[in-house]
Amino acid sequence: MRIVIIDGSGLRATELEEGLREAGYEDIHLVPPHGAFVARLERMAPDVVLMDLGNPSRDTLEEMLAVSRALARPIAMFVDQSDDAMIGAAIDAGVSAYVVDGLRKERVKPIIELAIRRFNAFACMQAELVEAKTALAERRTIEKAKSILMQTRNLSEPDAYALLRSAAMNQNRRIADVAEALITASSLLGPGT
Amino acid sequence: MIPLSIAFLPLTDSAVLVAAKEQGFAADAGIDLSLIKTTSWATARDRLVFGQVQAAHMLAPLAIAVTLGLSQHPVALAAPFKLSVNGNQLVMATGFAVALDPDLLARIADPIATAHDFAAAIGLHRRKPVIGIVHRFSSHALMLRYWLGYAGVDPDRDVTLRVLPPSLMVEALRTGEIDGFIAGEPWGSIAIAEGLGETAALGNRIWQRGVEKVLTFRAEWLATETGIADRLIGALARSAAWCDAPENRATLAATLSAPAYLDQPAEQILPALAGRMTFRLGEPPVAIDDMMIFQREAANFPWRSQALWIYSQFVRWRMMEASDEAEAGAGDVFRPDIYRRALAGAGLPMPGASMKVEGALAAPLGVGTHQSALVLGSDRFFDGAVFDPVDVAGFLSRYDAERSR
Numbered sequence A: 001m002r003i004v005i006i007d008g009s010g011l012r013a014t015e016l017e018e019g020l021r022e023a024g025y026e027d028i029h030l031v032p033p034h035g036a037f038v039a040r041l042e043r044m045a046p047d048v049v050l051m052d053l054g055n056p057s058r059d060t061l062e063e064m065l066a067v068s069r070a071l072a073r074p075i076a077m078f079v080d081q082s083d084d085a086m087i088g089a090a091i092d093a094g095v096s097a098y099v100v101d102g103l104r105k106e107r108v109k110p111i112i113e114l115a116i117r118r119f120n121a122f123a124c125m126q127a128e129l130v131e132a133k134t135a136l137a138e139r140r141t142i143e144k145a146k147s148i149l150m151q152t153r154n155l156s157e158p159d160a161y162a163l164l165r166s167a168a169m170n171q172n173r174r175i176a177d178v179a180e181a182l183i184t185a186s187s188l189l190g191p192g193t
Numbered sequence B: 001m002i003p004l005s006i007a008f009l010p011l012t013d014s015a016v017l018v019a020a021k022e023q024g025f026a027a028d029a030g031i032d033l034s035l036i037k038t039t040s041w042a043t044a045r046d047r048l049v050f051g052q053v054q055a056a057h058m059l060a061p062l063a064i065a066v067t068l069g070l071s072q073h074p075v076a077l078a079a080p081f082k083l084s085v086n087g088n089q090l091v092m093a094t095g096f097a098v099a100l101d102p103d104l105l106a107r108i109a110d111p112i113a114t115a116h117d118f119a120a121a122i123g124l125h126r127r128k129p130v131i132g133i134v135h136r137f138s139s140h141a142l143m144l145r146y147w148l149g150y151a152g153v154d155p156d157r158d159v160t161l162r163v164l165p166p167s168l169m170v171e172a173l174r175t176g177e178i179d180g181f182i183a184g185e186p187w188g189s190i191a192i193a194e195g196l197g198e199t200a201a202l203g204n205r206i207w208q209r210g211v212e213k214v215l216t217f218r219a220e221w222l223a224t225e226t227g228i229a230d231r232l233i234g235a236l237a238r239s240a241a242w243c244d245a246p247e248n249r250a251t252l253a254a255t256l257s258a259p260a261y262l263d264q265p266a267e268q269i270l271p272a273l274a275g276r277m278t279f280r281l282g283e284p285p286v287a288i289d290d291m292m293i294f295q296r297e298a299a300n301f302p303w304r305s306q307a308l309w310i311y312s313q314f315v316r317w318r319m320m321e322a323s324d325e326a327e328a329g330a331g332d333v334f335r336p337d338i339y340r341r342a343l344a345g346a347g348l349p350m351p352g353a354s355m356k357v358e359g360a361l362a363a364p365l366g367v368g369t370h371q372s373a374l375v376l377g378s379d380r381f382f383d384g385a386v387f388d389p390v391d392v393a394g395f396l397s398r399y400d401a402e403r404s405r
Helices: A011-022 A037-044 A058-067 A084-093 A105-153 A157-171 A175-189 B012-022 B041-049 B060-067 B104-109 B111-124 B139-150 B166-174 B187-193 B219-224 B226-244 B246-256 B266-274 B304-316 B324-333 B336-342 B392-397
Strands: A003-006 A028-031 A048-052 A075-077 A095-100 B002-008 B031-037 B055-059 B077-082 B088-093 B130-133 B160-163 B180-184 B197-202 B213-218 B365-367 B374-376
Touching: A003 A011, A003 A037, A011 A028, A011 A105, A028 A037, A037 A058, A048 A058, A048 A105, A058 A095, A058 B041, A058 B160, A084 A095, A084 A105, A095 A105, A095 B041, A105 A157, A105 A175, A157 A175, B002 B012, B002 B041, B002 B226, B012 B031, B012 B055, B012 B213, B012 B226, B012 B246, B012 B266, B031 B226, B041 B055, B041 B060, B041 B213, B055 B060, B060 B077, B060 B139, B060 B213, B060 B304, B060 B324, B077 B219, B077 B226, B077 B324, B077 B336, B088 B139, B088 B187, B104 B111, B104 B197, B111 B139, B111 B197, B130 B139, B130 B166, B139 B180, B139 B304, B166 B180, B166 B187, B180 B187, B187 B197, B187 B266, B213 B219, B213 B226, B219 B226, B226 B246, B226 B336, B246 B266, B304 B324, B304 B392
Parallel strands: A003 A028, A003 A048, B002 B031, B002 B055, B130 B160, B130 B180
Antiparallel strands: A048 A095, A075 A095, B055 B213, B077 B213, B088 B180, B088 B197, B365 B374
């Protein structure tokens, strides 16, 4: 069974490809949705096409499926139109699948399920990455604000942090936001303050 | 507050939905409106068809195609409210446009002459011209086909129509992947502002009051959730009036330019809203009063005759076989009955009929309504054709020679 993954970003597609290979599928191809990707796809004659639901080139792909003479059999979206839960899960995860008509749904279902799991895992990973980056940036901001307080008000490190924390609590703001405001104010006042 | 999700594409004609949320019309109606941005019509369609949203901003022909089973999973859709009228332009790369009338005003004002010039330009071009369309089942593509067909151009043979998402049109024009495109604003204005092309034709000069985007529901949902649907339609009617008011245009352009919506500069969005179009970089803007219509002339009323016109074009271009069943099914997608029910107490002019002969008004005309006075704008097709919705077969017979080719 030939599976084509259309994806421009790389990382998520690689994740999905790895998952499929681990599950024993071998005939897998990655195609970025640029330029003449439709012609490439036509030559490959895939049985299953997987694509990110958020990919703006979905209309281009569907047009190809509608007019293609090379792909003799029509291709339909989703395996089992009656399986609402699976369709909902696929849309939530951002997976769209086009499957050659006539392919038994038991053969395709595991592929879609795997794609849903991998897409979800990838989304979590991205969210964690963003969170980690934000946390790191905030820690740096707080460190910088502390050192400003330590220098200008001759405070120890724990006292500087306590001051930031009480200011945040009084203003009902996050410590990182108070620290950010302090850094901005300090840069406006200039050196020597 | 009742939560309600609507899928939309980042286009200027999503304005009525965006203003309904941002100006509080939806909240006033007790609706907590979530607008779900999608980047392809396929995804907006799937979200609607599979119930991930309650409604969608949709190409009118696509709503009909889904209902008739021409676009993936068939589901009966219902369009009780048009979100906009007009707003499209055909932009061609400068290298192609040199073969058209250099006088831009004359070029735009006379689509008959320009269609013939365009046909000649196809032969002069270094390759078969590639024209970007946003979807096979889009009003723009049908208008382009209609215009080219008049000059003897077979759009399936003499040009290559390539489907691209609107947001990628400008880049495709830059790289030479396409020689031009027809799309909704702001994409034409952006391509022109970047000096990549110039206006070859305006949608509203091909059909003065063409049908564009519609608010689409699943027919089944609409039949059961009548209360919520009516409140939403009421809120959208107030939003549409707000969008049409000249004093709100600058605010509307600024709102639409936000990252959550179009994510494009307000100065590229404003010209189509204000009807001041620049046809080529460096030329002074030209007043096009009916560039985009959101509410006046009962623009939101879903004329059944316009759904039937779309069906006639599907048959003409061999996208489907003609049948009485399909004709009725296409007409049933537009729901003037629900428009009337939802807006019965809104004090808006309410057309008495659900169909009209399309293309019959050469000048604005006051028509009979159940409430206040309604003046319909001139709605001519550029070739002077009239479409009588009670005789679709008769209308189609004019294309017999063309269709048997």
